[in-house]
Amino acid sequence: MQAQMKPNRVSGARRAFAPAGRRLSVKVMNANVLISNTKGGGHAFIGLYLAKELLKKGHKVTIMNDGDESKLTKKTPFSKYSELVREGANIAWGDPTKPSTYPRGSFDVVYDNNGKDLASCQPMIDHFKHKVDHYVFVSSAGAYKADSIEPMHVEGDARKSTAGHVEVEAYLEKARVPFTVFQPLYIYGPNTAKDCEQWFVDRIIRDRPVPIPSPGIQLTSLTHVEDVASMLALVPGNRKAIGQMYNVCSDRCISFVGICKSVAKALGKEAEIVLYSPEKVGTGKSGKAEGFPFRTVHFFASSDKAKRELGWKPKHDFQKDVAALVADYKAQGRDKKEVDFSIDDKILAALGKSVKAAPASNGTPNGFSRVSSPSPAESATSSAPRRPSFSPRRDLKIQRTVLPANWRDSADGGEAVPASTAASRPARSSSVPKDWRSAL
Numbered sequence: 490m491q492a493q494m495k496p497n498r499v500s501g502a503r504r505a506f507a508p509a510g511r512r513l514s515v516k517v518m519n520a521n522v523l524i525s526n527t528k529g530g531g532h533a534f535i536g537l538y539l540a541k542e543l544l545k546k547g548h549k550v551t552i553m554n555d556g557d558e559s560k561l562t563k564k565t566p567f568s569k570y571s572e573l574v575r576e577g578a579n580i581a582w583g584d585p586t587k588p589s590t591y592p593r594g595s596f597d598v599v600y601d602n603n604g605k606d607l608a609s610c611q612p613m614i615d616h617f618k619h620k621v622d623h624y625v626f627v628s629s630a631g632a633y634k635a636d637s638i639e640p641m642h643v644e645g646d647a648r649k650s651t652a653g654h655v656e657v658e659a660y661l662e663k664a665r666v667p668f669t670v671f672q673p674l675y676i677y678g679p680n681t682a683k684d685c686e687q688w689f690v691d692r693i694i695r696d697r698p699v700p701i702p703s704p705g706i707q708l709t710s711l712t713h714v715e716d717v718a719s720m721l722a723l724v725p726g727n728r729k730a731i732g733q734m735y736n737v738c739s740d741r742c743i744s745f746v747g748i749c750k751s752v753a754k755a756l757g758k759e760a761e762i763v764l765y766s767p768e769k770v771g772t773g774k775s776g777k778a779e780g781f782p783f784r785t786v787h788f789f790a791s792s793d794k795a796k797r798e799l800g801w802k803p804k805h806d807f808q809k810d811v812a813a814l815v816a817d818y819k820a821q822g823r824d825k826k827e828v829d830f831s832i833d834d835k836i837l838a839a840l841g842k843s844v845k846a847a848p849a850s851n852g853t854p855n856g857f858s859r860v861s862s863p864s865p866a867e868s869a870t871s872s873a874p875r876r877p878s879f880s881p882r883r884d885l886k887i888q889r890t891v892l893p894a895n896w897r898d899s900a901d902g903g904e905a906v907p908a909s910t911a912a913s914r915p916a917r918s919s920s921v922p923k924d925w926r927s928a929l
Contacts, residue, residue, distance in 0.1 A: 519546065519547040519548045519549065519725070520548050520549070520597040520598050520622075520725040520726065521548070521549045521551075521594070521595065521596050521597050521598075522543055522548050522549065522550050522551070522596065522597065522598045522599075522600065522725065523551050523552075523553060523592065523596040523598070523599045523600070524536050524539060524540060524550065524551070524552045524553070524599075524600045524602060525553050525555070525585050525599070525600065525601050525602060525603045525604075525613060526552055526553070526554045526555065526602050526603060527555055527602055527603040528554065528555045528556030528561060528603075529556075529682055529683075530682060530683055531675070531676055531681070531682070531683040531685075532602055532627060532673065532676075533566055533567075533681075533682035533683070534565070534566035534676075534678070534680045534681050534682060534714055535602050535627065535673070535676070535714065535717055535718065535721070536552055536554070536566075536600075536602050537566040537567075537569055537570070537573070537680060538678075538714045538715055538717070538718035539600065539602070539717075539718045539721050539722060540552055540573050540578050541572075541573065541576070541718065542715075542718040542719055542721075542722040543722050543725070544573070544576050544577060544578060546722060546725075548598075548725060549577075550573070550577075550578045550579070551578065551579040551580075551581060551592050551594075551596070552570070552573065552578060552579070552580050552581065553581045553582070553583050553585070553590075553591065553592055554567065554570075554580070554581070554582050554583075555582075555583070555584065555585055555603050556582070557582075558582040564682070565680040565681075565682065566680035566681070566682060569680055579592070585601070585603045585604065585609060585610075585612065585613050586608070586609055586612045586613075587612065588612055588613075588616045591613075591616065595620065596617070596620070596621055597621060597622050597623070597725065598621060598622060598623045598624075598625065598724065598725050599613070599617050599621050599623075599624050599625065600625045600627065600721065601613055601614075601624070601625065601626050601627060602627040604626075604657060605629075605653045605654060605657075606653030606654075606656060606657065607653065607656045607657055607660055610626070610657045610660070611657075611660065614657075614660065614661065614664060614666060615664075618664050618665075618666045621667070622667060623667055623668075623669065623724055623725065623730075623731065624661065624666045624667060624668045624669075625668070625669050625670075625671065625721065625724055626657060626658065626661060626668060626669075626670050626671070627671050627673065627721070628654040628657070628658060628670050628671065628672050628734075629652075629654050629672060629673065630642055630672040630673065630674045630736055630737075630738070630788075630790050631652075631654075631674075631784075631788075632648050632649050632652035632654045632655050632672070633646055633647070633648055633649070633672075633790075634646070634647040634648065634649055635776060635786055635787075635788075637786070637787075640708070640786070640787035640788075640789065641787075641789055641790060641791055642736060642789070642790035642791070643736075643790070643791050643794075644672075644733075644734050644735065644736060644791075644794050645734075658670055658734075662732075667731045667732075668731065668732065669724055669730045669731060669732070669733055669734075669735070670733070670734040670735070671720065671721055671734075671735050671737050672734060672735065672736050672737060672790075673712065673717055673737040673738070674709070674710040674711075674712060674736070674737070674738045674788065674789065674790060675709060675710060675711050675712065675783065675788075676711075676712055676713070676714050676717055677711050677712070677713060677714070677807065677810075677814065678713045678714035678715065678810075678814075679714075679817055680714075681714070683782075684782055685711065685782060686711070686748065686752060686807075686811065686814050687814075687818055687823065688781075688782040689748055689749050689752040689760075690752055690756070690814075690815060690818045690823075690824075691823075691828050692760075692830075692833070693749070693752055693753050693756055693758055693760050694756055694758070694818075694824050695824075695828070696758070697761075697830065697833065698761045698762075698763045698833070698837060698842065699749050699760050699761065699762050699763065700763045700764075700765055700781075700833055700836045700837065701745045701746065701749065701762055701763070701764055701765070701781075702745070702764075702765065702766070702767050702773075702778045702781060702785040703764040703765060703766055704764065705744065705745050705746040705762065705764050706744045706745070706746060707744060707745055707783075707785065707786060707787050707788075708742045708743065708744055708787050708788075708789050709742060709743065709744075709745070709783055709784075709787070709788045709789055710738040710739050710741075710742050710788070710789040710790060711739060711742075711743060711748070711807045712737065712738045712739040712803070712805075713739075713803070713804075713805035713807075713810060715804065715805060716739065716803040716804060716805050717737050719801065719803075719804070720735065720737055720795055720799065720801045721737070723799045723800070723801060727799070729798065730798070730799065733794075733798065735792075735794055735795045735798075735799065736790040736791060736792050736794065736795065737792070737795070738789065738790050738791075738792050739792070739803050739805070739806070739807070740792050740793075740796075740803055741806060741807070742789040743807060743808075745783065746762060748807075749762055751807070751808055751811045752811060752815065754811075755811045755812045755814075755815040756815055763836075763837065763840065763842065765836055765839075765840055767779070767781075767785060769839075770835070770836050770839040770840065771835075771839070772832065772835065772836060773785065779832055780832035780833065
């Protein structure tokens with residue numbers, strides 16, 4: 490009679506020991522994972538792609554999403570949850586701050602991709618801290634203190650003590666939870682709930698100027714959501730990741746002007762870039778600009794630690810993805826939708842670059858054309874466009890410019906010479922010097 494095999498659980502796997510002379514067999518029991526997903530913002534589609542990646546690895550996945558199911562399932566990325574159900578995931582809707590709404594059952598790994606402060610995170614931490622093998626908190630690289638000397642963020646750099654994410658991180662350590670913290674930067678890709686490259690497409694595809702906070706060469710990280718998910722999915726069963734923090738970002742960075750030019754190239758257009766100071770035009774300060782999708786300072790980080798310790802490697806490159814991103818924008822019909830450019834127009838007006846909308850083929854005001862700004866007196870007396878002011882540099886070719894006899898004194902900034910004094914002086918030559926334009 491064959492000896493009965495006795496299974497033992499070792500580091501997340503059930504190892505079956507065969508009798509002597511028999512082949513040893515090992516069966517890995519994959520983790521039962523719970524993802525608490527947020528109802529909005531730039532992290533909303535992380536849950537969708539993380540679930541796909543975990544399912545692909547053979548894990549059992551449940552998503553508990555915050556918010557109103559009847560409203561959110563009509564929007565992306567939540568409308569794509571049906572794809573996860575077909576792949577075997579369970580979808581639940583609840584309130585992460587109320588344990589009574591949590592899905593029933595036990596879980597090996599919990600991902601908190603919802604909370605931003607202790608009030609929203611503590612209930613879930615307290616509920617699972619003695620029940621799970623691994624607790625993962627999706628924090629934010631935005632909690633780093635900006636550094637104008639060495640702007641690339643590395644794990645261990647100074648964090649903002651006032652940031653809600655930092656408070657959660659400290660609580661996880663204090664509560665002695667087996668945690669790992671991931672810190673994403675800007676994320677792009679299909680099914681996003683927050684625009685990134687789409688902001689640039691909105692303007693370039695409609696032949697509008699693109700207002701960018703000066704100097705425009707600020708560097709930022711843009712990471713595809715699939716790369717984000719692939720890093721986060723390396724946690725189950727990885728005990729070495731416990732107690733660690735990892736930046737989640739591409740290993741390349743790009744400037745604001747670079748994003749603009751990349752999008753323009755994909756659209757087959759030339760982008761008109763308008764650099765401006767948010768402080769001077771009254772649309773922002775302290776690294777923020779109203780209407781602009783990014784911080785106005787350098788914001789990028791190193792992903793070397795994740796590569797070294799987790800064996801992670803990004804598969805995407807924004808430059809190679811931009812054509813597909815533009816195609817996705819058009820496929821959604823966004824090029825036919827009306828966009829609010831009121832903040833752009835405020836910026837352009839402050840720079841003396843007022844614009845008026847020109848109707849597109851579908852009748853929506855997408856394009857623009859330059860117009861001269863009339864004076865208050867002209868606006869009150871006439872609705873006709875203001876005639877451009879006379880410029881000798883521009884108009885000399887089509888009409889003669891008549892200069893007063895004492896034109897040189899006026900041009901030099903001196904006082905005008907009285908007529909009687911001028912008459913007593915020798916008459917000036919009637920010829921005009923060749924360099925008179927430089928004086929004007």
